[in-house]
Amino acid sequence: MTKRISIVGGGIGGLAAALACSRAGAAIELFECSQQFTEVGAGIQMGPNVVRVLDDWGLKGPLTAVAAFPERLQVRSAQNGAELGVLRLGATAVQHYGAPYATIHRADLHNMLLSAVTGRSDVELNLDSELIEFEQSESGVTLRTASGRQVHSDLLVGADGLWSRVRQQLLADGVPIATGHLAYRALVPQKVLPAKLRSQQITAWLGPQLHVVQYPVRGGEWLNVVAVVQGHVVGDIEYWDHSTNIVKLRRSMAQTFSALRDLIHAIEHWRLWGLSIRPPARSPHEFARGRVALLGDAAHPMLPYLAQGAGMAIEDAQALAQALTVQELSVPLALRNYADARWRRNARVQARAIRNGQIFHATGLLRWGRDAAMSVLGERLLDVPWLYRGPD
Ligand SMILES: Cc1cc2nc3c(=O)[nH]c(=O)nc-3n(C[C@H](O)[C@H](O)[C@H](O)COP(=O)(O)OP(=O)(O)OC[C@H]3O[C@@H](n4cnc5c(N)ncnc54)[C@H](O)[C@@H]3O)c2cc1C
Secondary structure, eight states: OOOEEEEEOOSHHHHHHHHHHHHTTOEEEEEOSSSSOOOOSOEEEEOHHHHHHHHHTTOHHHHHHHOBOOSEEEEEETTTOOEEEEEEOHHHHHHHHSSOOEEEEHHHHHHHHHHHHTTOTTEEEESSOOEEEEEEOSSOEEEEETTOOEEEESEEEEOOOTTOHHHHHHHOOOOOEEEEEEEEEEEEEGGGSOGGGOOSSEEEEEETTEEEEEEEEGGGTEEEEEEEEEOOOSSOTTSOOEEOOHHHHHHHTTTSOHHHHHHHHHOOOOEEEEEEEOOOOOSGGGTEETTEEEOGGGTOOOOGGGSOHHHHHHHHHHHHHHHHTOTTSOHHHHHHHHHHHHHHHHHHHHHHHHHHHHHHTOOHHHHHHHHHHHHHHTHHHHOOHHHHTOOO
């Protein structure tokens, strides 16, 4: 019998889940609280592990049309500009991992997934539909929206992001923790930048208590820049997109290398995020209970320092669809298998992202050790085979 799935949240995770599960034969109703499907103006890096999943879903063509495929990732000192290490991407990533490393505008990735689900007869998309609560029984799950609509299905997927209401009701495990890290994000057409600041590679600038990552998107025509500094959000962190204070950002970058400072100064419009996380998952029970599963940031909000949050949501979606295709299993058992398949890998990525934050922002002896290790080990320190070879 066709499984009926309610998905809460129409971000990258929710749309990926809708696509993967409908391809696996389920009937989907998706509920998004916003009045439109939108994504913020920022970029996303996608490792070969994620590109491979999108390829499996028949999205190679659309991805190639909108993404950039940088040839290398270069790590530089934010203080003096010295090269600390290089990871070859491009053909090397394809050779090692069977897929390239891509960088993409979030809106392009979101649109690609939206186009793929729109028009599928088994997917119904509901905007302006905020989940208020749900109830599960032996026979199914009933959700209720803010407008009073009640919808019954076989299972419910909470893909409702960092502040997930589904998680609150399912696990009641408190709210995410503010990390004291602030991310300033900007997207700028390369052609408006001075020629010396344009770039087609990924560059990570590491400095004491800060780092900056820049990479091309939209076939290389735009540059995405993320500057992370330590500090606190003024106001309510729950509304995590803040109008930003460019003076503060420029002040934080005052002691950095001239080429980096010039880049920061060349960009006028920045948006600010306060970064909040949860500790790495400790058990599969954090991913599914009964007929309700969590996916993406709702399940495993992480620091963006391994550039894998959206990637893990896409991998989750694939694993969920695979778990649900085993015909003889009951829904709770299938979701238990999904949770078993996903929690350890996600916990490892969450932990590695926290560690990367400490390494990226290192000061004193730790910084010295980091730079020395990179010069000795080079690419071996930057490559993450267990991650890029996955999800299996
Ligand atoms: C600075 C920064 C850089 C990043 N860089 C990368 C990167 O390079 N690579 C990468 O893979 N990831 C990156 N990430 C992480 C990535 O952005 C997230 O992991 C990803 O967007 C999570 O997607 P999601 O669909 O789970 O959640 P969200 O994108 O938060 O989507 C949740 C959706 O649910 C909706 N919703 C919420 N509550 C309700 C409700 N009650 N009812 C109905 N709908 C609801 C919301 O409106 C939203 O549309 C970065 C994050 C940050 C902050």
